[in-house]
Amino acid sequence: xxxxxxxxxxxxxxxxxxATLRCSPISGHTxxxxxxxxxGLGLQFLLWYDEGEERNRGxxxxxxxxxQFPNYSSELNVNALELEDSALxxxxxxxxxxxxxxxxxxxxxxxxxx
Amino acid sequence: AQKITQTQPGMFVQEKEAVTLDCTYDTSDQSYGLFWYKQxxxxxxxxxxxxxxxxxxNATEGRYSLNFQKARKSANLVISASQLGxxxxxxxxxxxxxxxxxxxxxxxxxxxxNP
Numbered sequence: 001x002x003x004x005x006x007x008x009x010x011x012x013x014x015x016x017x018x019a020t021l022r023c024s025p026i027s028g029h030t031x032x033x034x035x036x037x038x039x040g041l042g043l044q045f046l047l048w049y050d051e052g053e054e055r056n057r058g059x060x061x062x063x064x065x066x067x068q069f070p071n072y073s074s075e076l077n078v079n080a081l082e083l084e085d086s087a088l089x090x091x092x093x094x095x096x097x098x099x100x101x102x103x104x105x106x107x108x109x110x111x112x113x114x
Numbered sequence: 115a116q117k118i119t120q121t122q123p124g125m126f127v128q129e130k131e132a133v134t135l136d137c138t139y140d141t142s143d144q145s146y147g148l149f150w151y152k153q154x155x156x157x158x159x160x161x162x163x164x165x166x167x168x169x170x171x172n173a174t175e176g177r178y179s180l181n182f183q184k185a186r187k188s189a190n191l192v193i194s195a196s197q198l199g200x201x202x203x204x205x206x207x208x209x210x211x212x213x214x215x216x217x218x219x220x221x222x223x224x225x226x227x228n229p
Contacts, residue, residue, distance in 0.1 A: 033216065042205065042221040043159075056216055088157055092217075102149045102209070103217060105159035 002027070004106035006091050012112045013081050021076040021109045025093030031055075032074040033103060034066060037088040046089075049074055081113045116141050118206050118220035125225050127196050134181070135191040135223050137206030145211040148189040150180065153203040153222070162204075165189060167211075193225075201227045 005024045013019050025032050034046040045058040049068035063079040072093075078085055088110050092103035117140040127133045139148065150162040165173045165180045173180045181190040193200055206220040 035219075043217075043219040045216050045218065048216055058216075090157075090159060092159070102147075102151075102161045102164060102207075103159075104161070105151075107156065107158045110157070 004091060004093050004104050006089075006106035006109050008109060009107070010110050010112070012114060015081055015083060015113055017081050019078045019081060019085075019111055021078075021089050021091075021111070022073065023076070023091030023093075023106060024073045025091075026104055029093035029095050029104075030072055031094045032068055032072065033092045033094070034074070034076050035090045035092070036060075037090060037108075038084075039087070043090065047076065078111070083113050086111060086113045116146075116208050116210065116218040118208055118218055120206055120220035120223050122223045123221075125223055127225065127227055129198060129227050129229050130195055132192060132194045133196050133200075133225065135193075135204050135206075135225065137189045137191065137220060139187050139189060139206070139208050141187075141208065141210070143210050143212070147209045147211065148180070148182070149207040149209065149217065150178070150189075150191045151205045151207060151219075152200075153205060155202070159205070163191070196227050198227050198229060201225060 007022045031050040035043040037043050048056040052068050066076040068074045088108045090108045092105045094103045119138045146167045148165045152160045163175045163178045165182045177194045179192045203222045205222045207217045209217045
């Protein structure tokens with residue numbers, strides 16, 4: 001079974017540009033979660049998508065947005081990039097019925113804003 | 115609101131020794147799950163162990179066990195017979211069973227195993 005896949009692995013952007021990060025969940029998983037992990041810090045919750053709908057949003061500005069496609073893959077868009085957006089962005093998926101299983105994470109996209 | 119606190123930024127342990135990583139949590143809900151994840155330098159989050167709030171016995175998974183003390187709201191991870199490959203960041207996390215269901219993470223503990 002393929003795990004959660006994220007692309008690209010690394011992304012370098014200039015301040016003010018837009019970044020698009022992609023995530024493919026494990027087959028059968030309908031929920032996708034996005035987290036931001038700044039260097040040396042813990043994981044901050046960004047967004048949760050389930051069945052194509054945004055279910056919850058963390059304390060981030062509106063320039064962080066995303067969507068979930070009919071095949072349950074997801075995209076995270078970050079507009080008007082700022083230097084402090086440099087971080088590891090982790091995507092996770094879960095089968096919402098198995099609350100005791102936690103999430104399965106991808107390897108992340110490391111975004112660098114210069 | 116949920117909150118996870120990990121008070122040990124770094125831990126250094128000799129190989130083959132046991133190590134306890136501390137985690138306390140705060141929630142007003144009765145139904146929740148507690149998780150521990152390992153993050154090697156590669157960045158991927160690896161699920162280690164789960165404890166439900168209604169589970170009466172402490173969870174165990176191989177060399178990992180979770181010391182769950184509900185009244186004290188603590189969920190410490192115990193790694194027995196540590197190995198060099200255990201060197202990594204370790205995160206405690208909590209998830210409410212109902213409602214938002216998002217995982218809330220602590221700040222993590224960097225564990226270094228010395229040979």
